[in-house]
Amino acid sequence: MTTTERPETKCPTCKKRVIWNSESRWRPFCSERCRLIDLGEWLDESHRINAGPADHSLDLYDREPND
Numbered sequence: 001m002t003t004t005e006r007p008e009t010k011c012p013t014c015k016k017r018v019i020w021n022s023e024s025r026w027r028p029f030c031s032e033r034c035r036l037i038d039l040g041e042w043l044d045e046s047h048r049i050n051a052g053p054a055d056h057s058l059d060l061y062d063r064e065p066n067d
């Protein structure tokens, strides 16, 4: 048997192929940069949810004219 099976995955950020072994330090990401990009997007998303509705002026436009 001469199968050279190399487990691979795809970088979630740039979709580049990443060999899944101990040398791929940032797996499943291809690099530290891609890892930080993905983490940054995730943090940005959660921050937006925690921020809540900040613009109360929108309420004015929700009112019925004949209230």
Ligand SMILES: [Zn+2]
Residues within 6 Å of the ligand: 011, 012, 013, 014, 015, 016, 029, 030, 031, 034
């Ligand atoms: Zn990448």
